[in-house]
Amino acid sequence: MIKEKLDNLDELESESIYIIREVFACAQNPVFLYSIGKDSSVLLHLAKKAFYPNKIPIPFLHIDTAYKFKEMISFRDKIKKDEFVNLIVEKNFLDKEEMNPLSFGRDICCKNLKTKGLLGAIKKHGFDFAIGGARRDEEKSRSKEKFFSLRTEDGFWDFKNQSPEFGKNYNTLLLKNNTFRVFPLSNWTEINIWQYIQRENIEVVPLYFSQKRKVLIDKGLFLIEDDFFVPKKGEIKDVYCRFRSLGCSPCTAAIESRADTVSAIIKELVESKKSERENRLIDFDSDSSMEDKKKDGYF
């Protein structure tokens, strides 16, 4: 038998590894952006494969907004001990009174904690290529992303001026002060991510799996109790729930679910009629929320 056909996951995996290696070969000072979520877990696994048997020669960067779930932070600290990974944590903490989503609004909070934190860290370390785990199927403005997405000095995304891409010959050249955001997982779907987590036995934050949690039900959204959570009026209840995607705790809601294993999650997703970011409050602020955030430099 002269050939072995690659299945859908093999092909996605190979494409992502190719892009990660291309960054390593072409960048001066690259970095992975690590969000602790499932996509970051997959990205980290792929990076290990790309450079095996060596350590990953590109550092991982986590921007800590002080609003992440406790379980995320402890998961991150476990990753920090992985000998194949060099994880840098940049804290972008402001006093709760100075910045929070409840009194300032989600947009302003995101801009100040996430976007500013990210741009500041990129500038501070002089990173030229920042690799992230964003996927094109997540949200409509992300469906327009290139693998190598150019940002101007202040992080601005000029989508009308993107260089078109043609297979493996990526244009990785940068003018002074410009940077690239690189998205090796562009063509993965949410289900692909879980299929791969299952196949490769990749560890993810336990919040993704269903268990009975105490939640505050606010306009149909399940917010779980957390250190940073400022309880508002609403019904508090014990429900079986899990998180479909993870972000800052005040702005990320759980979904009602009994899926407590990877295969149960895949089954749930196949049958689901709701999108992945249904629980992300930041996306619903306007018709083009994410696009506006991306133009400002949000990942």
Add this chain to the structure above:
Amino acid sequence: MKNKRKLIRISTAGSVDSGKSTLIGRFLFDSQKIFEDQYLSVKNICEKKGMDLDFSYFLDGLKAERDQKITIDVAHKFFSTKDNDYVIYDVPGHEQYTKNMISGVFEADISIIIIDVSKGFLEQSKRHFFISNILKKDRIIFCINKMDLLSYKEESFLKLKEEINDFIEKINIKNVVFIPISASKGDMLKNRGNNMSWYKGKTLFEYLESFDESKNENFDIRFPVQFINKDKEGNRLYGGRLDSGKISINDEVLILPSNKKIKVNKIVKDFKEVENAFCGQSISLGFKGDYDIERGDLISSLEDKPFCSKKFRIKICWFSDKELKAGDSFIVKSNCRKTVCTVEKIEFKINFNNFNIEKTKKLIENDVGSVIIKTNDYLLGDFYKKNKKNGSLILIDEKNLKTSALALFEDLVNFSETEIEKKEVPIIWFTGLSGSGKTTMANMLHDFLNKKNIKNKIIDGDLFREAFKNQLGFSERDRELNIRMASFVSKIISENGIIAICSFVSPFRKIREEIKNDNPNFLEVFCDSPLEVCERRDVRGLYKKARAGEIKNFTGISQSYEKPLKPDLVLNTGGESEKKSFVKLIKFLDKFIY
């Protein structure tokens, strides 16, 4: 054995209102990829604006696109069927965004072109077809949409099919797939529907699901080295993706450009060493012995090697708003290699209205054409026709670093062939009475060019006649024949990069005009000296003989000289010094001679 789940990439292109968005909306709806929350939010927006549910809201991801109701950049959409995963590269139709259309079609395995059955084969669709044909060949599907609006009549489908076939047969394309569909009603997509029982072919989904890329697979080993790694013992490992073929431990392979034979002694995939690696896999290779291998070198099978050259004919899709001309230079990236190239010649471009080839010296934004480039360093690859994975390159602007073109390797170009070809050198044709100074000017020019090492050759009327053993006389017919032969010879000489310096009395305007029209590089230089002056000079005593009637048909005496009406240059060789005329000549020729 159960078939593996495949990842199939399709591109969708259609002109305005062809129903493309509705078709994609169908794909997504049918595979439940439009979610309740997205559906409700779009419904909400459409209701607010007082419109019916508009599928383009699911597809065009950016505010500017939704506002203008157009696709600007490629949108990537995903759906899956029971057996396969699909990525849709939804591409723009407008000429202005051709680069994004080409990008989407390039990435796709299958190109779908959606056409409104009532609108015919519009120019935008011709462009989609032509690009698809260059990039995808036999993987093009025409979806003839909106059949429901014409009562699903077979005649309307056949009429459009014939119109398209007539057109594309001109460029020798046959066997293109046509499917009559109704995107809004769902006929011939997933289900056949009950309305077009006259159509016996596959439905669109049946075509997609039966896609088999292995038909066109290339078995030659192609492994461009992407980066250099080390194993635990400190031996070098070379990372990259196997573009084609299968590689196994102990295989003897060739490393290019150094052309050395080496033996594979390690293949690393995932977290382990393996015996074999297959086409498409990202792996690392180790070799027996110590070799100097760099990023951009290429590992190949011993037989059927890739090319390794510095000069190519490429098919180019030009995107930049700057014009592309001979002499322009760019950064090139191809198969992990980066170098600089210079454009030697623009050969032609394609007219998208009739698919004709048009000669040109420049390409403008969105042109597709043929160009010859020369690179500073070697490029390794295959012709696109032979191996698509290895057959393309991109050109990057040296100043703004934007991707200016996609190009496909078409052919290698012989160095000596174009070195001459690129210089379009002139034929300098001196005309005037005998004794008007033609030969003097020709000889001075000859010496001048020789000193500058510029190749040239004098073709003199008298020498020419001698060469033909004086078989030709001076009758009108013989003179015409003589000039025609001189023109023919000088054309051959100039096409080979040698400047032809011709001095011929050539008294007849008609024939001079004729050879001028025949050759764009023909420069007519009129040595304007009055008959009295020439006759007074009478260097060879010809005028005396003519006056005595010893020479018949002598120009100026017994035959008229027809002055040029619009010569490229007039030299007043009767009134001014030789030197002054010559300076004038050189000044004039400056822009034609390099």
